[in-house]
Amino acid sequence: MNNNDILRRLRYTFDLKELSIVDIFASADGVATQEQVVSWLKKDDDAGFVDMIDLEMATFLNGFINTKRGKREGPQPEPEKRLTNNTIFMKLRIALNLQAEEILDIMQLAEFNLSKHELSSFFRKPDNRHYCECKDQILRNFLMGLQKHYRA
Numbered sequence: 001m002n003n004n005d006i007l008r009r010l011r012y013t014f015d016l017k018e019l020s021i022v023d024i025f026a027s028a029d030g031v032a033t034q035e036q037v038v039s040w041l042k043k044d045d046d047a048g049f050v051d052m053i054d055l056e057m058a059t060f061l062n063g064f065i066n067t068k069r070g071k072r073e074g075p076q077p078e079p080e081k082r083l084t085n086n087t088i089f090m091k092l093r094i095a096l097n098l099q100a101e102e103i104l105d106i107m108q109l110a111e112f113n114l115s116k117h118e119l120s121s122f123f124r125k126p127d128n129r130h131y132c133e134c135k136d137q138i139l140r141n142f143l144m145g146l147q148k149h150y151r152a
Helices: 003-013 018-027 034-041 054-069 085-095 100-109 116-122 136-151
Strands: none
Touching (some): 003 034, 054 085
């Protein structure tokens, strides 16, 4: 999945306006203009479409965590220069304060079955022998389940 698609889905799910997205960036000490946000939200084949790089998505997700859970004390975490689906999934889990059972219920809303063991493998460190790469299909179904959960 590309970052622009993820941003579009999160925008729809949580009914985020362009200015809200700018504010989310600001809460992570990031800077995004309304024009940038509009260009990220355009369809891939529209004129004016701009790819959202991993650093920008990581900043958005850090801001999303701060917006949903409140800023933590001390220095803010540095946004990752390279994102994986596992990192995106983890940041969304943190932002929404979701427990394993809640994530499994959300996946059920998207009619996607996942075991608790499979789910926990996505949140392990990459050097752990039980680590598993989160494929696009899993992240896509999680985002679809979030839409059904939060837009119902």
